[in-house]
Amino acid sequence: MINEQQVREILGQLQDPFLHRTLEETNGIVNVSIKEEKNHVSVKVAIAKTNTPEQLQLQMKIVEKLKEAGASTVGIRFEELPTEVLERFRGKANEAESRDILSPLSTVKVIAIASGKGGVGKSTVSVNLAVSLARLGKKVGLIDADIYGFSVPDMMGIEEMPTVKNDRIYPVERKGVKVISMGFFVENNAPIIWRGPMLGKVLDQFFRDVEWGDIDYLLLDLPPGTGDVALDVHQALPTSKEIIVTTPHPTAAFVAARAGAMAVQTNHEVLGVIENMAWYESKTGEREYVFGKGGGQKLAEELRTDLLGQIPLGQPDWDNEDFAPSIYEENHPTGKIYLDIAQKVINKLE
Numbered sequence: 001m002i003n004e005q006q007v008r009e010i011l012g013q014l015q016d017p018f019l020h021r022t023l024e025e026t027n028g029i030v031n032v033s034i035k036e037e038k039n040h041v042s043v044k045v046a047i048a049k050t051n052t053p054e055q056l057q058l059q060m061k062i063v064e065k066l067k068e069a070g071a072s073t074v075g076i077r078f079e080e081l082p083t084e085v086l087e088r089f090r091g092k093a094n095e096a097e098s099r100d101i102l103s104p105l106s107t108v109k110v111i112a113i114a115s116g117k118g119g120v121g122k123s124t125v126s127v128n129l130a131v132s133l134a135r136l137g138k139k140v141g142l143i144d145a146d147i148y149g150f151s152v153p154d155m156m157g158i159e160e161m162p163t164v165k166n167d168r169i170y171p172v173e174r175k176g177v178k179v180i181s182m183g184f185f186v187e188n189n190a191p192i193i194w195r196g197p198m199l200g201k202v203l204d205q206f207f208r209d210v211e212w213g214d215i216d217y218l219l220l221d222l223p224p225g226t227g228d229v230a231l232d233v234h235q236a237l238p239t240s241k242e243i244i245v246t247t248p249h250p251t252a253a254f255v256a257a258r259a260g261a262m263a264v265q266t267n268h269e270v271l272g273v274i275e276n277m278a279w280y281e282s283k284t285g286e287r288e289y290v291f292g293k294g295g296g297q298k299l300a301e302e303l304r305t306d307l308l309g310q311i312p313l314g315q316p317d318w319d320n321e322d323f324a325p326s327i328y329e330e331n332h333p334t335g336k337i338y339l340d341i342a343q344k345v346i347n348k349l350e
């Protein structure tokens, strides 16, 4: 007959598969109970990241070890370690661990940019926010995960392709931002008709096989809506945060609220809302609210978050020498609004 002390000793020597520390060191043994009459052991274990292949491996190992020690049957439940514990280990992570985006020890701040529907300017906002973070001295990566409607390479005026060396994909660097887009891997702009699981796999590959190097921020331009890809991101990167883009019309905000509600449901912090196409400013400085008014503020209140900024209607001044059609210059009034939003994001996360 196995007793609680023995169970704790056995579990205590096994390692958390992500933190590479024993469960004793991580305080990962949450609960042990034994039903003596049936010789049944049930344990609750906390690890850095649940619902992963690594969890399954650990589960098998626990069953094997406890049965070896005399248990007839074993029941296991897993939960995630509290954020404070993860923070403590993140502080001690080695370089490889802190740079691996999928590791719970990663120090890369991941921000997914979402919208309730297409065409609200999510990609425009993503590229300008990425460039603005870089202008503020941050090392930034951008994934164009809008797999159906990738537009980031065109918006940033990217003409090169990523390089592949030793099975690693090296992103294209543009305006200080490392960029990967589905567009790089599709010939002749062919439409993509993949569904759910395939999309998740592509994203996973962007996290795993792309050599992001040393980055502080990774922005993800998500497909519009509340679809599978957003869920995949939340699942793969539990610490990811979200920014929701909406237009000012109250009904647009209503649709966007669904995207935000999902983030809230899955315990993902919504960093804030950006209202795009907020107004048209005439040469005399008068504002015309072409698409309505107040949607961004309303959405922010609904999601109990902040309105990070409002972007007016307009186009960047095109620079023919360094053509990046959707990117505003730093000293353009809208470029300054993006810088201000980027600063707010930094203040929230650092």
Ligand SMILES: Nc1ncnc2c1ncn2[C@@H]1O[C@H](COP(=O)(O)OP(=O)(O)OP(=O)(O)O)[C@@H](O)[C@H]1O
Pocket: 115, 117, 118, 119, 120, 121, 122, 123, 124, 125, 146, 149, 151, 223, 224, 276, 277, 278, 311, 312, 313, 314, 315, 326
């Ligand atoms: N503030 C703005 N003023 C004027 N045009 C804008 C503004 N923001 C975006 N646009 C334009 O609106 C169109 C849609 O923008 P964008 O592709 O960024 O949206 P999206 O939400 O990412 O769309 P989708 O998700 O469907 O790809 C583009 O032609 C873009 O140039």
